[in-house]
Each structure stands twice: as C-alpha cells, then as structure tokens.
Amino acid sequence: MSGVAVWYEADGKGPATDLHMPGKHRQAMHMPRWASRLTLTVTDVRVELLQNISKADAIAEGIVEDDGSEPDIFYLPGSHLISGVNAPKGRLPIGQHSDPRLVYRDLVNNLHGGDLWKENPWMVAYTFSVHRGNIDKIARSA
Structure with a gap:
C-alpha cells in the first residue's frame, strides 16, 4: 500500500475532522490487519x-481512587453518565465505595x-x- 494515504478517525483526521483528507470511518474490528497499532x-x-x-484486579478493571486523601473512595470514571435519573432503562447506579470490589460489583x-x-x-x-x-x-522482531 505504499504511496496511498489512508486516515482513520483514530488518527484525528479524516471525513469527520478534515473534509480534505481521504478515508472513511471504520469500527476497529473491521480495520485491516496492517492498520493495527496495539497488540x-x-x-x-x-x-x-x-x-x-x-x-488489585478490580482496580485493573478500571476502578480508580479519588484524590488519595483519607478515607479512600473508589469510583468508576464516567459512571455518572449511566447512574441516577438520566440512566438508560434497566441500568443500576454505580456508586462510590471505600472498597474497589464494591464498585466492580455495581459495574458487573x-x-x-x-x-x-x-x-x-x-x-x-x-x-x-x-x-x-x-x-x-x-x-518479526521476536
């Protein structure tokens, strides 16, 4: 594919951000193998x-600690978008807890x-x- 410029939304360029750049939006699962950036x-x-x-595993799943002050409070970033009055039907609130496992419980x-x-x-x-x-x-380098 030498000589052909292909841009994807993940590049920050393409149809949605620059109408003069070639390319189209593709979901990651439909991108060609040569375009992979992470393995x-x-x-x-x-x-x-x-x-x-x-x-530790709950934290590895994306649960984060607040500012680090005492007492420890853990939460899921962005969970306010799916909690409370504006939550999609059937969604349960994801709370803030002193144990990251309890936040993970809410997420699951x-x-x-x-x-x-x-x-x-x-x-x-x-x-x-x-x-x-x-x-x-x-x-190839391995």
Missing part, C-alpha cells in the same frame, strides 16, 4: 468465582442486569500485556 499478548488465564476478585450488575454478583458464577480472567505497534512488526 495484546495473553500472559495468564485463570478461572475463579466472581466474588473472589482482588482489590449494571452491565449484566439482575444481581450477577450475588449469583457468584465462575469467571475466566485474562491477563495480557500491551505492545504498542503493528502485530506483524512485533512478530
């Missing part, structure tokens, strides 16, 4: 009960409906490393 390598797979998630119940946390099903937990670069270039 995920699975480093660990484990099976565990949902409620056995550790505090919000995403899957009902009280999945209480059911405590077996889950598959994947750990992966992120490599910034095209998958083919990473494979």
